[in-house]
């Protein structure tokens with residue numbers, strides 16, 4: 001069955017027509033070394049200042065300006081941007097929902113309900129075929145077992161860390 005992705009995200013944010021999907025592979029240089037990394041998230045094209053809402057009820061376990069999630073690139077390094085992580089329970093199992101490229105700071109420890117505001121999208125610049133372009137989006141991923149995932153590599157992960165992630169499209173279809 002083909003999944004209608006904008007429909008899956010309809011309660012989280014506005015979708016201006018797909019962006020990067022789950023699990024694509026790329027290379028980046030970190031600390032002088034080339035690493036192969038994977039994108040454990042779905043990027044939804046959503047313009048700056050649009051509201052992002054929580055998919056689930058749960059507890060905010062991380063809310064911070066985090067390196068590599070910002071909207072600008074300075075000296076080859078991406079600036080810090082807001083990342084919010086919600087811990088929730090589905091079918092008796094713990095999950096963490098990761099929302100990135102947000103501006104609003106919600107407090108850690110806060111209990112929120114499905115549909116509550118997680119934040120708003122920040123303006124995001126990226127290189128595309130050699131020029132800087134606007135690419136505002138929500139980066140959404142899901143980590144199994146609860147807890148806070150590694151946030152190295154600007155939201156990408158090494159292959160060994162993929163075991164902690166779950167397919168966001170399957171996750172968004174879980175009831176409850």
Ligand SMILES: [Zn+2]
Nearest residue numbers: 041043139155
């Ligand atoms: Zn992303």
